[in-house]
């Protein structure tokens with residue numbers, strides 16, 4: 001699906017994905033020392049937020065404007081420290 005279709009899909013629901021981070025991410029990264037992380041296809045930002053809460057500096061990329069707006073809103077609600085650790089980028093990862 002292209003970005004427009006993803007936007008359409010996101011608009012069809014107030015929240016498309018769980019607010020919880022990906023369980024595999026938590027299992028793999030939970031005990032690692034925080035550093036820099038790249039979240040490709042970050043969607044509504046659950047994993048990027050979790051990483052930032054653990055102290056990671058995150059670049060969170062998605063091509064859906066709707067998803068990124070939701071992710072940024074969630075980050076803003078999480079406070080300055082978490083918000084400052086995440087750079088949201090709108091980009092098609094195939095280009």
Ligand SMILES: C[S@@+](CC[C@H](N)C(=O)[O-])C[C@H]1O[C@@H](n2cnc3c(N)ncnc32)[C@H](O)[C@@H]1O
Nearest residue numbers: 006017041042043062063064067091092093094
């Ligand atoms: C299954 S969702 C992942 C949601 C998120 N990672 C999570 O766990 O909650 C896939 C995401 O990838 C994004 N996406 C798909 N193809 C992409 C591309 N070529 N470039 C950037 N983002 C893309 C979609 O907009 C969508 O938000």
